[in-house]
Amino acid sequence: MKQPTDHSTAKIVRGYPHLSSVKTSIKLLHQRLPQQKLSMYAASLPPADIFIHPSADIVIEVQQLAGRIAHYLGLPIGRILVNFSSSLPCPAQVELSSADDYLVRLHERYRFDSQDIPALLAHEIVHIFLYRLKIAFPNVLENEILTDTAATYLGVGWPCLNAFRISVQDSLDFGYVGPRTIRHFSASKVGYLTPEEFAYVLAKRSLLFNERIDRLLTLQARELYRQGLRIARREGARPPFARSLIWWRWLYLGRRWWTKRSPQTGKRSQFADYRFEWVDGEMKVTFDCPVCCQKLRLPTERRQIHLDCPTCQHSCSCRT
Template sequence: MANGGPVEHGYPHLPTVRAAVTALYRRLSYDTVRTFSVSVAPADVAFCDTDDLHLGAQRVARELVRHYRLPDARLIVGFREMEHAAHVELAAGPEYFVELNDRFRTHRRDIGAALAHEVAHVYLHRLDLSFPGTRDNEILTDTTATYLGAGWLLLDAFREDGASSQKLGYLTPEEFGYVLAKRSLVFGEDPSVWFTSAQAYTAYVEGRALARRDEQQPPLTAAGWAGRRRYARD
């Protein structure tokens, strides 16, 4: 998972994000996606400074494993100095080793966000669903986490002011907001009440506006003559 650096804004990955949502439905089916109608609850992944670091991380990992419907998977969470925010070793299972950046020792409230992304990697690994190339595959992972109800944690980890910034994941804040709004339109959730970051809420509102514009577009508006003709023939 990416960590640090200047925060990119806007929708540079939007075609890949849309392709990821389509791929998820094709691989899982509409009915299976509907089983993720309830998002991860804030209380279930809450982590305060007085919690034991390792026991707390394992507790949050178990909750995310449960959310992704991976009952036989066991995550072993450790911490070390590293360039990225987190990394998971994708093996045959059922045990998966997840390493979190040492900075999460003192930024514990974002451990749930980091694990939401890494457990999504495990979920996609078991589905045998991937995109070619690291960048597109990471976008698929962020999109999956968000659309299936855990990725709001990644958006809430976004904070930015005049002196510093923090963002986890590969999607921009607005793209996270867009996917989250797409999910909200399907399941009728209001994720805005969960945000602790004002910047995350702003990004969600911007992404929601684009998602709503999508809903107002006639089908196949951008498909071109050949695409519309093929659709009519099918």
């Protein structure tokens, strides 16, 4: 599949514009991959396995790297062909088939700058992984977001966050008032997710497997990861979860009281982390599982409810 166009000179989108699709992708992975299968990816692909020796033949090194990624994912490996092409309209492409042979094409410029090759190969080979499992969305963009999310969530996509770089270059400008230094900023990335979204998925993964993933990241990526970790942890510390902070709990109670004043069938009050709705004359609260993002629904005004998520079996206590 195609990678997006090169972002080294284009304006890079920041923030969380695809967060809804990311959460849907995480939910789909948990629905289609049993817990035993997911546990196979508890340890991320180590840095030694993505290292490309600068003095070795780049084609052989890249083919071996593709083989290590495929082996990590548990794909049957036949013949792996990776070539470089200057006519490629995008950074990378993969040929999807049910055979055990893989054909990956990279743009010619990566022959001389291999820094982002691990991120590109992770995305392309995960395309094969999802294709074989018939895990896909009908929309092309959502399918690419699914691929980025799966690569990061399954432990081979952390180089995608490292691929985000902000470079600073100073130059001298000689004007009427004398020389002055002008600072130029440039940024580059790969993938369809924003840097913040890559960090969020990586944080969700680290919480699931209790993995210290920050040791694999660059300094720039590490700060983004910490931001994503705060957001991911907050999802399990908001009402109606029992361990929510007191001021969030009071806000939840106020919203519940406000919604209860209009007990109309079909009445719904949507908030950032949950929504209240009337179902068959009873008010219920709907919220996301903090692990797999599956929608959960419970009756309100219960002091303590123990809940096991039907998708990921995550256990939690709720006060609705």
